[in-house]
Amino acid sequence: AQSVTQPDIHITVSEGASLELRCNYSYGATPYLFWYVQSPGQGLQLLLKYFSGDTLVQGIKGFEAEFKRSQSSFNLRKPSVHWSDAAEYFCAVGAINNNDMRFGAGTRLTVKP
Amino acid sequence: NAGVTQTPKFQVLKTGQSMTLQCAQDMNHEYMSWYRQDPGMGLRLIHYSVGAGITDQGEVPNGYNVSRSTTEDFPLRLLSAAPSQTSVYFCASRGENSGKRAFFGQGTRLTVV
Numbered sequence A: 001a002q003s004v005t006q007p008d009i010h011i012t013v014s015e016g017a018s019l020e021l022r023c024n025y026s027y028g029a030t031p032y033l034f035w036y037v038q039s040p041g042q043g044l045q046l047l048l049k050y051f052s053g054d055t056l057v058q059g060i061k062g063f064e065a066e067f068k069r070s071q072s073s074f075n076l077r078k079p080s081v082h083w084s085d086a087a088e089y090f091c092a093v094g095a096i097n098n099n100d101m102r103f104g105a106g107t108r109l110t111v112k113p
Numbered sequence B: 001n002a003g004v005t006q007t008p009k010f011q012v013l014k015t016g017q018s019m020t021l022q023c024a025q026d027m028n029h030e031y032m033s034w035y036r037q038d039p040g041m042g043l044r045l046i047h048y049s050v051g052a053g054i055t056d057q058g059e060v061p062n063g064y065n066v067s068r069s070t071t072e073d074f075p076l077r078l079l080s081a082a083p084s085q086t087s088v089y090f091c092a093s094r095g096e097n098s099g100k101r102a103f104f105g106q107g108t109r110l111t112v113v
Helices: none
Strands: A003-005 A010-014 A019-021 A024-026 A032-038 A044-050 A056-058 A064-068 A073-078 A087-094 A101-103 A107-112 B004-007 B010-013 B019-025 B031-038 B042-051 B054-057 B064-066 B076-078 B087-094 B108-112
Touching: A003 A087, A003 A101, A010 A019, A019 A107, A024 A073, A032 A064, A032 A073, A044 A056, A044 A064, A044 A073, A073 A087, A087 B042, A101 B042, B004 B087, B010 B019, B019 B031, B019 B087, B042 B064
Parallel strands: A010 A107, B010 B108
Antiparallel strands: A003 A024, A019 A073, A032 A044, A032 A087, A056 A064, A064 A073, A087 A101, A087 A107, B004 B019, B019 B076, B031 B042, B031 B087, B042 B054, B064 B076, B087 B108
16 A cells, blocks of 8 residues: 655744655555645645646645655645744645555644744 | 535543544545544544445554445444544545545544543
């Protein structure tokens, strides 16, 4: 089965600084890849997804992610972080041949004023 | 636009009690799933269903039962609650009409004492 690793448990950035959240996946074929965001006490909201085609995908709230097959990575980026981006971010991988979706442990983002 | 509705939002159980967490979706999605979210573990799949009458186990199924008698509903039953089942539970649904994007409920915070 597929699996996901998010190496960073907690990241702190200053407002206006750039952000990169790391995600590595394990899956034998081309995966479906997702980034979700969870604000405190809330459910999960989809930021963006990759299925095929252009390896740089744009999402909501100014986020983007790049699929790099050679590195088995799908890192999330934002050029300039806003205080409202403080939340927990989850990378997830789905597979073509099963209905499973596996999540990483999450990265908590703190934004300093 | 109800989406995915989970009830209750909060629940406290005594060890050994049973209860059912409710999940309903109004998007005609084929696939529904239950996750538990624990600190440092991300979301782990408990059970899932690919359609009415069909259920299967995920990563952490022990202590939980599910059924899928209709497309809309996917209840999760705790047979005999244990403190290890203290967690936040999320129900999700997705379908071909959602491009495999998962929609999440707001979560149920369960405490077993």
